[in-house]
Structures are given as structure tokens and as C-alpha cells.
Amino acid sequence: MRRERLSVVANEPVGPYTLLRVTCGGLDPGVPGQFFMLEAPGRLLPRPMSLCLAPRHELAFLIDEIGPGTAALCRLERGDTIHVLGPLGNGFDLDVERPLLVGGGIGIAPLPYLSEALGRPPAVLGFRSDRHAQAAELVPNAQACIEPTLVTELIPDGMDVLACGPAPMLDAVRALAPAAQLAWEAPMACGYGACYGCAVEIDGELKRLCVEGPVLRAA
């Protein structure tokens, strides 16, 4: 666990989302599915973001502006600096034979980096609009669908599913693919096991995502 002040390289629009690129400093990009805590200027708490891409000497995060913290991150300009802590949590197990990446909405965030690590396997992505679906360009070999078509309608049998998306999507995915690896999301204060705030209830059991996840086996 390491925390450094990193410089913003660029903030680029990707459909309605923003790709925040920062210098990596001495931070390791970690395993796909791991996350970083990003200082959101003017806010009390940092925001958890899984790594989207790890270009040379950079870390890149795909951000959906949903509140004041993500808004502050999306307003950063080249040369601004923010503290970044990570990599944190448990990423995806890359030892899979027939990988299929499944993403929904901003849940596609960790998939570009995961795709590179797995040799660009097929991916199926679901979005709520054409504009949101522009983010599919970040994921190689991706088939995108728009609501009301659901991404779960595109999952063939016999694949090793690695998924990230909203909880209802993850619940639907694990009903289809009990061996899937699922990346969950929860509000977090610390990201390193201090606050116990990021618990999510899965099958009646509370899991602390920052230390037990965010990637969990479906069953």
C-alpha cells in the first residue's frame, strides 16, 4: 500500500464518461480489478476507482460523474496533482481458459486493463444509451448492447465469465454462470480495511469489499 501525489496528464471525454490519466509515479498498476483511492479535491474522502488502463508511465481511470467527488475528479486539468493510494483489494484471477468479459455501464471501467492482461478475449457490454455505449471503444473485441437488450442475453455457455457492473447485473450474471468472477462496488471511506464501511450483503453474508473483494467468486 503506497500513497503518492501524482500529476494529471489529461482528462478525456469518452461518451458521457471521463478518462482521467495521471502519471504513475512509483505506484504499481497492480492486478486488473484492483482499485486505487483517488483524492477528490475539496472533498473529505477519496474515491475508489478500479484501474482502467495502464499506459506506459501512467494510470488511467474511467469516471462517471455522479456526485461532487467524481465531479471534482472530472474537472482536474493537466498539471493538477492529486494523492493516489494503491493498488488495493483483490483483483481478478487471470488463470482462466475461456475468458469472457462482461460489463455494464461504468462497470466496464476495469475491463480494458483486464482485456490486455488476458490477450484481448471477447467481451459483451451493456449500456443504457448510444452515448454511454461510446465507452465500448475502450474494450477490444467487444459486442455492445443497449437497453432494453440486456448484456446477460449475450453470454454464451461454457465461458469463464469475468464481470463488473451494477449489482442487479452481477446477480443476473451469477445466476447464469455460477463460477463467474464478479467485481462489486460499494461506497468506501478508506479502501484499506480501516473503516469497515464498504460491506455489501451477498447471499445474506456481509463482505468487506476492500479486503475480501472487490472481485469475488459468484458461488
Place this chain on the structure above:
Amino acid sequence: MLLNASGCLDALIAPDVARSLDAFVTKTVTPQPRDGNTPVRIAETDVGMLNSIGLANPGIDRFITRNLPQLGELGVPLWVSVGGFETDDYADICSRLDDHADVTVIELNVSCPNVEAPVESAAEIVSASRLATRKPLWAKLSPAVPDIGEVARAAQAAGADGLSLVNTIRGLKLDDRTLRPVLGPGQGGLSGPALKPVALAAVATCYRATQMPIVGMGGVQTGLDALELIAAGAQHVALGTVLFADPDAPARIRAELYAAAAARGWNAYEDAYAVAHEETLSAQATLDERSSV
């Protein structure tokens, strides 16, 4: 001395952060294991954060057999925070911790805003715990009472050795779209910058009421915040919410504290202890002089 506020650090997961403090305070231990409250458990507000963790902990049996030996190896003085739902819960846990040399201090959490409070008063809990252990007992009090000085005096009379001030105060955040509570349990404990003036007032009041040793906490973000608590009457300072944003905060705040004290002409930050009251006293003395003329 710089500590963490109970509930704001897990030394077994982040031992290096614990070692950067002068003492580590555990999350509150209760008689039985607790999973904690239903998510969502945390929410940021514009002036602080709300939490409703609900005293998630392994229970005293597993704490003693599994956690305590590992915590003892940290090399940091250990304060154990004890909680319960009736007086006997506190006394039982205190007696079970009494012969563990690794435990330096027992902090009695009589003020968690996220679980049902015991019907007994803080003083009754301190009194029963006092009979159960020879360890130093610090009472962690809520500022959400009409007169915290009175609670502090009662805790002192019941045998408390020090006070931990303050616990969080209850707050509510509504989702701005649905206008429903963000937190699963509804309300939670407010911490962070909003709590600092509340903590300063509580520390100052309890210092005047009891002259007891105090750990001040609430909204400390910088060394100057810590120095203010010391000036109000805290001997020690604990860090809470700031640890979530910055696990390196203890080293930074310690350096800032030394610098803030030096900038005011003191050799050590301890020299600032209770100076806020000296000024009050001299101002009062001036008024007294005037009124006597």
C-alpha cells in the same frame, strides 16, 4: 501522544499505520460477535462523514484468543475499546482483559450512536467496570448530552482514570434524488471537520469540570487542529476520519503539531496544554478586577 480513534483503524490489516501512532485503540469489542449494521454504512456530507458500522467485531472470546496475541506483537501500546448493551457486559469484558499484560488501557465505549444504548448511566458502567479491573479506565463520552461536564464528573467519581472526547453525534443524510436515507440503518454517526468545534467545547468543559487526563478527538485534520484540542485541555489527541483519507496522516500531523507549537514559541506541544483556560481565567480576572473597582 497521538492515537487513533476507536473504530477508525484495524491494526491487523494495516499494522504500519498502527505503528506510526503512539498507541493503538481497537475497534469496540462486545460480548458476542457482531457482523455490524446493514449496508449502506458510510456517506460523505459537505461537512463530514456519516458512518453506521454498528460495532462489527469478533466478540470477546475470539478477540482474546485470536486478535490479542497478534496485537501484542505490534510493539505499540494497546488500548482496548469495550462495548456492551448492559453494565454487566462491560464488567465481564473488563475482568477478562484484566490479566492480559498486553492491554495498557481499557476504553469504555458508552456512547456509540449506532447501536441501542445501555439503560444504565455512564457512571454506573464505569463503577461496575472499576470493580472488575485494575487497568486504567477511560470513558468515551458522547457530546450529545445537556451537560457533558456533569457526565464527566460522575465518571470521575465512579473511578474513571481519563476521558476520551468525543464520540460521533447522530446525523442523517438523504439521497438528493429519492429523498430517502442514504445509510442502510437510516441515521449514522457524524465525524470529520463538523465535529471539531463540538469536540473543543467538550474537552474544554470536561477539563474545567474534572481536570482529568483527556484524549481529544473530533475533526482533526492538521497539526494545528491537534494543538487546539491540547490547548482546550486534552493531554492526548486521537485521529479518526482523517485516517480514512490518508493512512500517512499520523506522521504528517505529528510534524505539523511540532511546527505549530514551535511557531508559537513553545519547545514542546505539551506546553500548550490547557492554555485556552489561562486566557479565559485572565480575562475573567480582568472582569473581576473591573467589577471590584
